[in-house]
Amino acid sequence: MPQTDTAPASGTAAASEASASEAVLALRDVRKHYREGAARRDVLAGASLTLARGAVGALVGRSGAGKSTLLNLISGIDQPDSSEVVVDGTHLETLSERERTLFRRRHVGFVFQFYNLVPTLTVAENVRFLLDLNGVADAEAAARAEALLSEVGLADRAGAFPDRLSGGEQQRVAIARALAHEPALVLADEPTGDLDARTGQQILDLLERMTRARGRTLLMVTHDESTLDRVDTVFRLGEGVVRVEGGGKGPGAIREATV
Amino acid sequence: MPLARSSRRYLLRHPWLTALSVLGVALGVAVSVAVDLANASALRAFELSGEAVTGTATHQVVGGPGGVDGALVARLRTEAGVREVAPVVDGNARVTRDPDRVVGVLGIDPFAEASFRPFVGGPGGDLDAGLFLTVPGAALLSEATAAALGVTVGDTLGLQVDGRAEVATVIGLLQPEDDRSASAIQNLLVVDVSSAQEWFGMARGMGDEGLGIGDARSGAEASNPQSPTPGPEAGRLSRIDIILPAGDEAAVEAVRAILPEGTEVRAASTQADALATMTAAFRLNLSALSLLALVVGLFLIYNTVTFAVVQRRRVLGTYRALGVTRGEVFRAVLAEAAVVGLVGTAIGVALGVLLGSGLVRLVTQTIGDLYFVVRVRELALSPVALGKGVVLGLGATLLGAARPGWEAAAVAPVQYTLIVWGTLYGYLIFGDVPDAATFLGALIIVLSGLYSVHLERQHR
Numbered sequence: 001m002p003q004t005d006t007a008p009a010s011g012t013a014a015a016s017e018a019s020a021s022e023a024v025l026a027l028r029d030v031r032k033h034y035r036e037g038a039a040r041r042d043v044l045a046g047a048s049l050t051l052a053r054g055a056v057g058a059l060v061g062r063s064g065a066g067k068s069t070l071l072n073l074i075s076g077i078d079q080p081d082s083s084e085v086v087v088d089g090t091h092l093e094t095l096s097e098r099e100r101t102l103f104r105r106r107h108v109g110f111v112f113q114f115y116n117l118v119p120t121l122t123v124a125e126n127v128r129f130l131l132d133l134n135g136v137a138d139a140e141a142a143a144r145a146e147a148l149l150s151e152v153g154l155a156d157r158a159g160a161f162p163d164r165l166s167g168g169e170q171q172r173v174a175i176a177r178a179l180a181h182e183p184a185l186v187l188a189d190e191p192t193g194d195l196d197a198r199t200g201q202q203i204l205d206l207l208e209r210m211t212r213a214r215g216r217t218l219l220m221v222t223h224d225e226s227t228l229d230r231v232d233t234v235f236r237l238g239e240g241v242v243r244v245e246g247g248g249k250g251p252g253a254i255r256e257a258t259v
Numbered sequence: 260m261p262l263a264r265s266s267r268r269y270l271l272r273h274p275w276l277t278a279l280s281v282l283g284v285a286l287g288v289a290v291s292v293a294v295d296l297a298n299a300s301a302l303r304a305f306e307l308s309g310e311a312v313t314g315t316a317t318h319q320v321v322g323g324p325g326g327v328d329g330a331l332v333a334r335l336r337t338e339a340g341v342r343e344v345a346p347v348v349d350g351n352a353r354v355t356r357d358p359d360r361v362v363g364v365l366g367i368d369p370f371a372e373a374s375f376r377p378f379v380g381g382p383g384g385d386l387d388a389g390l391f392l393t394v395p396g397a398a399l400l401s402e403a404t405a406a407a408l409g410v411t412v413g414d415t416l417g418l419q420v421d422g423r424a425e426v427a428t429v430i431g432l433l434q435p436e437d438d439r440s441a442s443a444i445q446n447l448l449v450v451d452v453s454s455a456q457e458w459f460g461m462a463r464g465m466g467d468e469g470l471g472i473g474d475a476r477s478g479a480e481a482s483n484p485q486s487p488t489p490g491p492e493a494g495r496l497s498r499i500d501i502i503l504p505a506g507d508e509a510a511v512e513a514v515r516a517i518l519p520e521g522t523e524v525r526a527a528s529t530q531a532d533a534l535a536t537m538t539a540a541f542r543l544n545l546s547a548l549s550l551l552a553l554v555v556g557l558f559l560i561y562n563t564v565t566f567a568v569v570q571r572r573r574v575l576g577t578y579r580a581l582g583v584t585r586g587e588v589f590r591a592v593l594a595e596a597a598v599v600g601l602v603g604t605a606i607g608v609a610l611g612v613l614l615g616s617g618l619v620r621l622v623t624q625t626i627g628d629l630y631f632v633v634r635v636r637e638l639a640l641s642p643v644a645l646g647k648g649v650v651l652g653l654g655a656t657l658l659g660a661a662r663p664g665w666e667a668a669a670v671a672p673v674q675y676t677l678i679v680w681g682t683l684y685g686y687l688i689f690g691d692v693p694d695a696a697t698f699l700g701a702l703i704i705v706l707s708g709l710y711s712v713h714l715e716r717q718h719r
Contacts, residue, residue, distance in 0.1 A: 077580060098584050105582025116577040120268035121261060130581060132261045 023086070024184050024217040025051040025074060030083035032069055043069050044080070049235055053184075056208060056218045058231040065238030067221045071187055074219070075108050076100030088184035105133055109178030109216075111188040111207065115170040117162040123173050124149065124158040130181040148176035152206060168199040175207050179214060186211055188220035192227070204230065262583065262591040269571070270598065276567065281603040283563025287556030288607025288652040289614055294552035295644030296615035298545040301622045303639045314376040316345070316500035318511065319529075322522045326461060329493040331522070335501060339513045343502035345371040348455035350497070352448070354408060355417030355424065362404070362418075363447045366455020366497075375500055390430045391451060398427040399449040401441060405432060416448075420458045427454075452496070461495035500527070545622070553647075557655045560603075564596050564659030589661075596660030597653070604652030611648055612640065 032044040043066040051057045059067050072078035073085055076092045077100075085092040088107050092100055109130075110116075117126045124145045131141035149155045152172040154165075162170055171191060178186050191207060192200030204227055211218040220231075228234050270277045320327055320335070326348075335341045348366035367376070369388045391397045398416070400408075410416050416427045427448060435441035456462040501524075503510045514524045571592075578588050 075580070098586070101579070101582055101584045103582075104580075108582070110580055112577075112580075116573075116580070118261070118265050118574060118577065120265045120272060120574075125261060125264065129261050133581075133583065 022053050023050045024053045024088050025219065026086040028084040030073060031081045032073065033081060051217055051219055053217055054215045055232045057233040057235060058228055059219060059221045059235045061237035067237055071189055071221055075187055076104050105130060107184045109183040109186040111174050111178045111191045113190040113193040115174045117170055117173055119162050122159050122161055123154060126173055127176045127180050129177060134181055144180055148180055152176050167195050168203060171203050172206060175210060179210055184217060186216055186218045190221055190223065192224060262587060266591055266595040280563050280567045280599045284560050284600055284603025284652055284656055285607035285610055287559035287655065288604050288648045289610035291552045291556040291651050292608055292611025292644055292648035293614035293618050294549050295647060296611065296641060297618035297622045298549050299641035299644050300619040300639040301545060304623055314500060316375055316527045317503050318501050318524050319527055320499040320501065320522060320524050326495040326497050327499060327522050329496050332499055334517050335514060338517045341501050341514060343374045345375045345500040346452050346496045347500055348452050348459060348461055348497045350459045352418040352420045355419055364455055365447055365449045366452040367449060368452050374502060387431060394428050394430055396427045396454055397430045397451060399431050399433050400429060401433045401435065401444045404446055405429065425458050456494045553651060556651055560655035561659040564656050568592055568660050592660050593657055596656050600653045600656030604649055607652055608645060608648050
């Protein structure tokens with residue numbers, strides 16, 4: 001049964017208290033269960049975590065540990081049984097489904113494993129998708145999309161449709177889309193899962209660089225242990241033990257653990 | 260709005276899928292509209308066919324299968340004091356040059372007609388009574404019918420009546436007062452009553468002493484030797500139309516008093532009622548057929564649209580994850596479906612009218628085989644049928660799109676509707692009535708599925 005953990009971006013208890021007020025993401029005692037026939041399966045049984053503004057965190061764990069569930073709860077797609085989910089100062093548990101959706105539209109960026117670009121929109125239109133939905137003026141949306149595409153190296157593909165792009169290129173577009181509306185929090189669900197190792201590293205470099213450069217907070221789900229040395233905090237779910245590991249020193253560098 | 264742009268491009272970038280969706284809607288609408296139009300046309304044909312022969316008569320004197328004695332015409336005038344009396348012989352004939360075409364033959368007395376069937380004209384009107392009575396087989400027909408038969412005034416027209424060859428001579432054209440009259444006299448040949456009697460084997464004896472116009476009439480003019488007052492109408496008649504003062508029961512009784520056994524007087528509306536009774540079962544079948552077409556159309560459209568929407572779930576899911584509200588996704592799906600529905604409905608209605616034109620011939624042919632020859636075979640563009648097609652096309656399209664659009668994750672209820680459709684389909688087409696075990700099985704499946712959906716929702 002997964003247990004809980006509490007982790008500041010810095011990885012220390014003292015820093016945790018200090019940074020709690022600056023936290024972009026704060027989960028406290030998150031519980032979520034599913035039913036499988038008559039059986040009840042508790043996926044999250046009191047998980048807590050905190051991620052400070054501008055930090056990069058990684059959520060790791062075996063399949064079925066609850067990583068995607070946690071991501072859905074953080075983004076407001078799903079609702080926990082009971083808990084407190086605070087994103088950029090907003091308590092999601094107090095919002096209606098529609099309000100959570102609108103919150104997500106304005107404050108959360110998504111990078112999916114399979115890119116999930118809208119196939120019938122051009123690259124530029126995909127990038128400005130949320131800008132248009134958020135009512136950003138046409139000229140400004142176009143300028144922002146153009147700048148982001150230049151930054152991800154796809155300025156010359158602005159008019160192309162996603163099916164003309166390679167996997168790596170599509171993920172670059174997805175990164176640009178996730179950052180276009182300047183969200184407080186970027187969630188990435190296995191962003192390299194569908195890419196070869198080399199391209200995956202390039203995508204991670206780009207994602208990390210662009211979010212850090214903008215001072216955005218990034219939480220990514222990953223199975224790739226080799227990516228953990230670049231994050232500030234690692235949240236490990238599963239095996240009945242949840243560990244919070246300091247980033248930058250490899251997966252073995254456990255700084256704090258609770259059972 | 261990126262959603263609208265995306266939807267538009269989706270439709271344009273998948274022309275085959277879009278075309279199939281439009282075709283599905285169009286076929287559904289077309290089937291329903293065609294059957295409805297054919298039915299409406301057939302029902303209208305019932306009315307018009309009766310109307311043409313009834314005219315403005317308030318009552319009719321009718322007999323058994325052999326008709327009524329022609330001598331009654333004179334007796335009705337002299338003994339019962341009825342002023343407006345019109346002998347009628349009617350039947351059907353096949354056109355020699357176009358054996359598939361059956362025309363109605365209405366035998367009338369031109370001097371008695373003006374009060375009954377204004378389109379005939381009568382002496383003093385458009386009808387040239389001299390020609391009508393002197394030319395053998397003289398016939399009047401509508402301009403449209405003449406054009407359809409390829410004849411004009413002065414031409415002859417070969418007919419097959421009860422296997423015998425007869426010849427009609429077109430001496431003039433009927434002048435309908437309005438469109439309804441024009442439809443009523445479609446494929447109708449108006450001839451002198453004596454010609455009709457001869458053609459249909461109802462003539463008896465010769466001579467026209469009674470009116471003093473016998474010399475002018477054809478040799479087929481009949482009289483009844485047994486009649487105390489022989490006249491031009493002697494012989495047998497299909498019926499005698501009369502006009503009596505409204506509500507004058509004494510006049511009806513006076514008529515009834517002189518009628519021989521086996522002959523009766525009845526209100527003209529009785530014929531329409533009898534017609535309605537006779538064709539009630541057939542009309543019920545037509546209605547059932549229309550309902551079946553509606554169900555088939557609904558089935559086609561619903562499944563077409565549902566398939567198209569379900570196919571796009573991944574994109575719809577992406578929308579939701581990115582922050583597009585349920586309402587926005589729902590409206591986008593409905594708007595996309597509405598475009599398909601509008602185009603499909605427009606094509607379907609047009610296709611339905613075309614299909615209906617062919618179908619109405621089959622339906623009227625069936626009516627002819629089962630009941631009586633329906634001369635009116637044109638398609639009546641019923642606003643109700645067209646409106647029903649539009650409501651069906653748009654309604655079923657939006658209905659088909661609504662469920663998957665709103666509940667993208669809950670596939671089960673959509674699939675379960677197939678059980679209902681399948682059962683209904685089997686019953687309507689194959690007459691399969693589901694037994695208790697089938698109902699029980701379906702119930703278990705549906706309840707299990709609904710419970711699964713309930714659990715699924717709890718888990719979210």
